[in-house]
Amino acid sequence: MMGTAIILTHGSLAQIDAKTAHGLIRGTERFNIIGVIDGNAAGRDAGEVLDGKPRNIPVYDTIENFMRATGVKPDYCIIGVALSGGRLNDAWQTLLMEAIQRGISVVNGMHMLLGDIPAFRAAAEKYQVEIVDIRRLTPFDQRHYWSGRIFEMTVPRLAVLGVDCAVGKRTTCRLLLEACRQSDIHAEMIYTGQTGWLQGSPYGFILDATLNDFVSGELEAAVVQCETEAAPDLILIEGQSSLQNPIGPCGSEMIKSANVKGVILQYTPFRKYFDGVEELGCRLPTVDDEIRMIEMYGSRVVAITLNGEGGTATDLATFAGELEARIGLPVVMPLEEGLDRILIAVRRFMVAHTGYPDTTILETAC
Numbered sequence: 001m002m003g004t005a006i007i008l009t010h011g012s013l014a015q016i017d018a019k020t021a022h023g024l025i026r027g028t029e030r031f032n033i034i035g036v037i038d039g040n041a042a043g044r045d046a047g048e049v050l051d052g053k054p055r056n057i058p059v060y061d062t063i064e065n066f067m068r069a070t071g072v073k074p075d076y077c078i079i080g081v082a083l084s085g086g087r088l089n090d091a092w093q094t095l096l097m098e099a100i101q102r103g104i105s106v107v108n109g110m111h112m113l114l115g116d117i118p119a120f121r122a123a124a125e126k127y128q129v130e131i132v133d134i135r136r137l138t139p140f141d142q143r144h145y146w147s148g149r150i151f152e153m154t155v156p157r158l159a160v161l162g163v164d165c166a167v168g169k170r171t172t173c174r175l176l177l178e179a180c181r182q183s184d185i186h187a188e189m190i191y192t193g194q195t196g197w198l199q200g201s202p203y204g205f206i207l208d209a210t211l212n213d214f215v216s217g218e219l220e221a222a223v224v225q226c227e228t229e230a231a232p233d234l235i236l237i238e239g240q241s242s243l244q245n246p247i248g249p250c251g252s253e254m255i256k257s258a259n260v261k262g263v264i265l266q267y268t269p270f271r272k273y274f275d276g277v278e279e280l281g282c283r284l285p286t287v288d289d290e291i292r293m294i295e296m297y298g299s300r301v302v303a304i305t306l307n308g309e310g311g312t313a314t315d316l317a318t319f320a321g322e323l324e325a326r327i328g329l330p331v332v333m334p335l336e337e338g339l340d341r342i343l344i345a346v347r348r349f350m351v352a353h354t355g356y357p358d359t360t361i362l363e364t365a366c
Helices: 016-026 046-051 063-070 090-101 118-126 169-182 194-198 212-230 252-257 287-296 313-327 340-355
Strands: 003-008 031-037 076-079 105-108 131-133 157-162 187-191 234-238 262-267 300-306
Touching: 003 016, 003 090, 016 031, 016 046, 016 076, 016 169, 016 194, 031 063, 031 076, 063 090, 076 090, 090 105, 090 118, 118 131, 157 169, 157 252, 157 340, 169 187, 169 194, 169 234, 169 262, 169 340, 187 194, 187 212, 212 234, 212 252, 262 287, 262 340, 287 300, 287 313, 300 313, 300 340
Parallel strands: 003 031, 003 076, 076 105, 105 131, 157 234, 157 262, 187 234, 262 300
Antiparallel strands: none
16 A cells, blocks of 8 residues: 555546556555546546445545645555556646645656656655655666466466457456455456556566566566466456557567466447547457457466446346357456456356367467
8 A cells, every 4th residue: 555645537537548547546556546536427426427336435626625625635546547658748747746745646647758857757766755656667676577487377367458449347356356265266467557566465566667678578477466466267368459459559468478278258249449539430340250259369268247338227137138148258348347246157157268279379289
């Protein structure tokens, strides 16, 4: 636990871009979240704005009004949105400078590193606060290159992959982690994005802040460390983007470099185009296409989870029932019904995974 924190969403709390804030509102072991700053949702409970479930996290319109009403100066303020290109515009920089001048440290998950901007560096020194740039590159001598040690690891691994960005892969991964632990399965999660780190996961790395040559090695190293230190029954790996997304075709690393033999696929049935390139008409793959792609990489889908964005609850339930009947796999709506129903499939995978071939053909196995 690093300390108390408020989340800055700058009017976007109810929007999909505030997915970092949403994750922190749902839970974090790294910070004690005591408020959200959002002008459009001021006066409400952040949990109520998110999903209708109050979580005793008040929303205020300004940092000043939060501190005046509560009499508390938080240790940190966290940028709770994902901005296009990871760039902080003038309005965001003004808000963050205000936090620093009030003696609050800043946690920045954007690609634009505040600690490299002279004005912010000087202000942080003057007001004796910390700037935590999560996406700062690790020193060269601390990076890992893929070694093949992954083939010595015996703990079953499941990756939560999706068909696009911002479909809820991390949320599903964390909910599954909690469901496993409540069912006496000692599970650990490998985070691969900034929110996973913010939520307190001890094992992982931030994929999009890692030089491409080292992505596979960092993933392998996180799995090795997790199995060596925690000796879990199951390792869950948070996916990024998707296998077929032209903006960022990620996912093959999780399957190949981590030798992941099982996948839970997060699908969004009411979204037609890849997020961010709708105007180009880049269509999302179907469930069947994505399953075939995963199988081509040497893994297998053990369950489907659904994000109902853009559709009604009735439409989502109908889609889930029809899809499950057709493909013969559990199809679950995590936010609506939890993940207990797929634990049978998870346990079955844990027992059977040793009989599945490695995703990379090894000469010793031929």
